[in-house]
Amino acid sequence: MQVIEAGMTAPNKKFALVVARFNSFIVESLLQGAIDTLKRVGQVRDEDITVIRVPGAFELPLAVQRVAASKKYDAIIALGAVIRGGTPHFEYVSSECTKGIGQVAMQQDLPVAFGVLTVDSIEQAIERAGTKAGNKGAEAAMSALEMVNLLEQL
Numbered sequence: 724m725q726v727i728e729a730g731m732t733a734p735n736k737k738f739a740l741v742v743a744r745f746n747s748f749i750v751e752s753l754l755q756g757a758i759d760t761l762k763r764v765g766q767v768r769d770e771d772i773t774v775i776r777v778p779g780a781f782e783l784p785l786a787v788q789r790v791a792a793s794k795k796y797d798a799i800i801a802l803g804a805v806i807r808g809g810t811p812h813f814e815y816v817s818s819e820c821t822k823g824i825g826q827v828a829m830q831q832d833l834p835v836a837f838g839v840l841t842v843d844s845i846e847q848a849i850e851r852a853g854t855k856a857g858n859k860g861a862e863a864a865m866s867a868l869e870m871v872n873l874l875e876q877l
């Protein structure tokens with residue numbers, strides 16, 4: 724049996740974090756969690772981390788696509804927080820964001836970690852942005868670190 728899996732340190736890799744500004748009081752915690760993970764776990768240098776900001780989650784896919792096409796980065800981490808309101812708008816924003824980001828990863832053959840919260844309430848968002856349910860930004864960074872190393876072995 725052969726098992727292929729990868730480590731988490733990536734000291735010579737470049738990472739782009741594409742960050743939605745909407746619900747910034749949540750997303751900034753996701754961003755800090757992601758950056759902390761890249762540096763502390765991945766040993767990624769400060770100069771190898773780039774943050775790109777967009778208005779909201781709906782704009783993430785286009786920016787992620789442009790960043791991927793630049794061929795400047797080894798992985799992308801998309802961060803945002805889509806919080807259900809009183810209309811079906813949540814469904815459209817979250818589905819288009821999710822689908823678009825996934826398509827970029829496949830089309831560009833590049834690790835694109837999904838760190839976008841899609842939650843029913845602010846409380847759920849807070850729980851997943853560094854409190855009792857962890858930090859989805861940090862989790863996305865862990866995925867990016869592993870995938871960068873794994874794809875080099877495939």
Ligand SMILES: Nc1c(NC[C@H](O)[C@H](O)[C@H](O)CO)[nH]c(=O)[nH]c1=O
Pocket residue numbers: 743745746778779780781782803804805806807816
């Ligand atoms: N309601 C949320 C949004 N809505 C804004 C859209 O993402 C987009 O910026 C707007 O429709 C203009 O194109 N965005 C989030 O990131 N989170 C939300 O909860």
Ligand SMILES: CC(=O)[C@@H](O)COP(=O)(O)O
Pocket residue numbers: 805806807808809810811812813814816
């Ligand atoms: C995800 C959204 O777009 C949502 O926050 C907007 O709220 P509403 O559905 O009340 O307009």
